[in-house]
Amino acid sequence: MSNIRQVSGDERLHTAFTLYPYAFDKTPAADAAGELRDSLRFHEGNHTLVVEEGGRTLATASGIPTHQNLRGSVVRMAGIAWVATHPDARRQGHSSRLMHRLHRDMLDTGHLLAALYPFHPSFYEKLGYVGLLLNRTVTLSPQGLAPLLNVALPGEVRRQDIRDGFEVYRAFQRRLLSERHGFMFTPDYRAARILDPADRWLATATVDGEVAGLLTYYIDGYGGCLHADELLYTSALGRALLLRFLAQHAYQVSQVTITVAPDEFPETWAPSLAVRTVTEASFPTSPPLMGRLLSMDALQGVRCGPGRVEIEAVGDQLLAGRYLLDGTGGSIDVAAAGRGGEKATLTAAGLCALAYGVLDPLDVVARGLGEMSQGAVVQLRELLPRRAPHAFGKG
Template identity: 55%
Template structure:
């Protein structure tokens, strides 16, 4: 914290508290020291030169800070990303590195900063926002709600041995992640077009994993076309193969990658793999012994959260037949009346609905659109109220769906 020193009591400095954007080298003495304290192990305050290598991975982000008497007391960043929401790829803001100086906490700085940051991202055309919270209840105040968390599957490589004899089309290539990085990004883009909830980070953020130099990349191809990819690390002889997200277009891609893991039977004791929330590992193989887990804890292992920032921005997402007037309340970004119509298979949004049969909070509408809440869930959680005819209409407009949300890499 040496860059800024201890924070003065709010309002006692020579200049008023203000929110402003920081860019470039300014991050070295404003947001970066706070991030280091909040998310890193205790150590001597990092120097500017120790922090400087991280700058390229933040240059595309929108970073805002709160300053009191010239001292940075809070910071937050928005990462411009893309997410598939019911068949349409939308601009979304990934909120990250929300931090407050330890001597300036409980003063509302993060609250003010988030309102400001989300407002700016909405003005720039971002339709939704997603994040990994330090505590869900804090972000629920801002209209966010939890989404399904990816599962972790742990199994022995020998349990995949039957796939070594299976007559599968295609083959596997293996190389350092850095060598296959461009192909990996292209494959992510393919999945972005076809998987509800799938999010793709910007180039400047993904480059951090590429440049770390600590991962391998296995690629499954059939007739030259990529059908699956996975990045991974190995602890060491007899240790674990720790795979990241299992990215596949079909069962062949998954089977080819599992067969690749089987080839490590004499090298590692276990494979630990991250899969989407809708995967069913018990159906992969007859005798697969596996531990499938979703660990939720705060702040170390939270589920993802998301919220909409614009109702009009939802025009064109896939929708079922239905028509309903809704009013969004208690939200600075979406409050108002809208007529939602999905009769043509794509959502039509018209502001200023005269007849309203559903009153929703931002979280209530977000839960319906993301597919994680049924209208009855919205009622039960106090996120909205409906006239009798609205429940069936909303259920038809936004049928339940499991968003495939992976940590951004």
């Protein structure tokens, strides 16, 4: 009979870590054991579970203690990762059991949301997850940004090694956590991965001494490509300063690639800018992030429109029940149902799609994730209008 237990520290090496190389890396790899031992420090605060039978590890999953912005409220979130099952033990329900246990464990420690990159989206939708919006990859020539070189902008951009700028990098991410819906902030031990092997430059835009934007990047060679990570900024001025910095690399690199948020419009950055913007979902290598609520408490006090609706959440171990969501005071009050109002029946995935703002109520119905009256559609649109989560800050 298999059992689930938590493992930590070096014990991960001969339990959970025995499954990682085969599931996630090129195999066989002679140096896999050494690389995993070196990576232990990046797992130190993870909540790691394993399924064992007769002393053999059959499956594993981990929760990373993270924070996420949900419509302006910063909430503790569990980043679910390293879900793997031995090939001989697949399709036997181990992953489902692990996920249910991991959800409850993380909820017991105050985590009200969960997010993950799925290997099988329909599997996770049944567990209450909904797909979020993909970030976009922008490719352009730095010469296309040349008009920005002629614009007088207050502020400056400083370039430094990521090791030297790590504290600035983390402080700015922490600031964006409080400002951007969907933004995630991982623990320090996890974010420190960027320091090993520290192969990034950090460009920091400041205005009047305050950081207004930053960008990590590397250059793959003369005449090659400048590969930028997430374009992070708090104002159009911060963004413009960083784009002007990229323009200064004309004749050094032939192109620039940047990761931007789903609601960014690069074609407006400069006149006559030739740009290619790509959003590509593929499985299992490039899936959209999926997220879910672990508790209705995640919605308590969230800023909202003036809607009022009674919902019944069905088919989920954690969220099942009847609730009244009342936004007439400008923030959601979650109470027991029974005071009347328009009614909707939602799966956990349908409820989470509305909470994150990725689906309209009618999309929820069309996807088979819920049923509701026309009045409930109107109320839910007011209460939880569509928004684009900025799923940045993954660490």
